[in-house]
Amino acid sequence: MPFKIMKCPECGKDCVLPAEDVLADIDSKYMACPNCAPEPELDKAKPLRHLPEGVERCPSCGRAPLDAVMLDALRILREFGLRDEEDTLRGVGSPLIAFGYPLAFSPRLGPRSLIIVGERLGRDAAEAMMKRIPEIKGVILSRGVPGVQGSLASPGENELLAGCDLRADIVQSLFGELVIYKSQSKIHIEFPRQSAPKMKILEQLYFQGKIRDVVDGLSGPGTLGLMCVLAGAERVVLNDAWLPAVQNVLLNLKANQRLLGWDEIEYPEGPAGIVGREPVLVCRTRGACEVEVYHGDLARLFSRARPAGLCLIDPFPGSNTKELEKACRSCNEIVIV
Numbered sequence: 001m002p003f004k005i006m007k008c009p010e011c012g013k014d015c016v017l018p019a020e021d022v023l024a025d026i027d028s029k030y031m032a033c034p035n036c037a038p039e040p041e042l043d044k045a046k047p048l049r050h051l052p053e054g055v056e057r058c059p060s061c062g063r064a065p066l067d068a069v070m071l072d073a074l075r076i077l078r079e080f081g082l083r084d085e086e087d088t089l090r091g092v093g094s095p096l097i098a099f100g101y102p103l104a105f106s107p108r109l110g111p112r113s114l115i116i117v118g119e120r121l122g123r124d125a126a127e128a129m130m131k132r133i134p135e136i137k138g139v140i141l142s143r144g145v146p147g148v149q150g151s152l153a154s155p156g157e158n159e160l161l162a163g164c165d166l167r168a169d170i171v172q173s174l175f176g177e178l179v180i181y182k183s184q185s186k187i188h189i190e191f192p193r194q195s196a197p198k199m200k201i202l203e204q205l206y207f208q209g210k211i212r213d214v215v216d217g218l219s220g221p222g223t224l225g226l227m228c229v230l231a232g233a234e235r236v237v238l239n240d241a242w243l244p245a246v247q248n249v250l251l252n253l254k255a256n257q258r259l260l261g262w263d264e265i266e267y268p269e270g271p272a273g274i275v276g277r278e279p280v281l282v283c284r285t286r287g288a289c290e291v292e293v294y295h296g297d298l299a300r301l302f303s304r305a306r307p308a309g310l311c312l313i314d315p316f317p318g319s320n321t322k323e324l325e326k327a328c329r330s331c332n333e334i335v336i337v
């Protein structure tokens with residue numbers, strides 16, 4: 001195969017591994033080694049003045065408990081005047097591990113394996129975190145939900161303050177597992193949950209024999225559409241108006257190439273602008289399943305793409321689904337996921 005490691009589209013380094021390599025060691029990736037000290041179990045609600053100076057990394061595997069990394073981050077934020085002695089670990093932000101899946105234990109982190117997303121963060125502090133905390137991969141300033149919502153005119157975006165924002169979620173279903181990479185400062189954050197409700201909906205549709213010819217109308221990085229490929233669909237169309245989402249779909253097609261079995265990936269047309277309007281066919285695969293990826297407004301998708309038996313719509317919370325359903329009425333069945 002042509003690749004072992006793909007260049008990261010965000011930072012140019014080796015953040016992207018083929019899905020099969022990620023899945024091969026995911027179960028032990030964040031586990032303590034036999035020589036790791038027990039969990040420090042720091043109180044997340046305790047003010048900094050009552051917390052220890054720092055927590056040692058394991059002398060044997062070198063990895064750090066999540067609490068240790070968050071404590072180091074809190075100390076740096078305090079140093080830069082963004083927090084004080086009364087602030088807590090909980091107030092640092094949300095920790096996102098580089099390869100996320102529902103963990104039954106608190107993770108032990110190796111180098112460049114944690115992205116912090118939060119408010120009240122600054123660029124200087126973020127750069128200091130990158131320099132001084134080996135486990136930090138990136139720091140993102142949160143400004144609400146990224147992506148295109150409601151109006152196509154004003155896509156929101158969070159800001160990557162330092163490091164790299166590319167991470168992946170391991171998506172699990174009855175059909176198997178996929179590794180879905182996300183440029184996390186530009187893509188909606190979904191925390192992995194054991195009871196994945198969207199996958200349950202796909203599984204039900206599968207048992208009804210409906211995962212054959214599918215459109216994933218607001219695909220984001222491609223989670224639902226690519227899972228339909230894994231479920232054995234013959235044709236899957238993915239569409240999104242938000243260019244960063246479409247670029248993540250293209251990356252995910254490559255990263256999961258062996259699991260999904262493409263023979264060939266073609267890129268017929270280039271995207272037009274950050275927010276697509278008239279649909280453009282940016283990618284097509286040939287193999288057991290025919291996949292088409294469009295960059296454009298869902299309202300205009302079926303002026304280009306052939307309507308499908310099943311149209312999945314995974315809207316942002318609070319968006320007008322009636323309009324979206326109207327746009328997809330040429331498909332046999334519409335399911336709001």
Ligand SMILES: [Zn+2]
Nearest residue numbers: 008011015164
């Ligand atoms: Zn990267």
Ligand SMILES: [Zn+2]
Nearest residue numbers: 033036058061
């Ligand atoms: Zn260890």
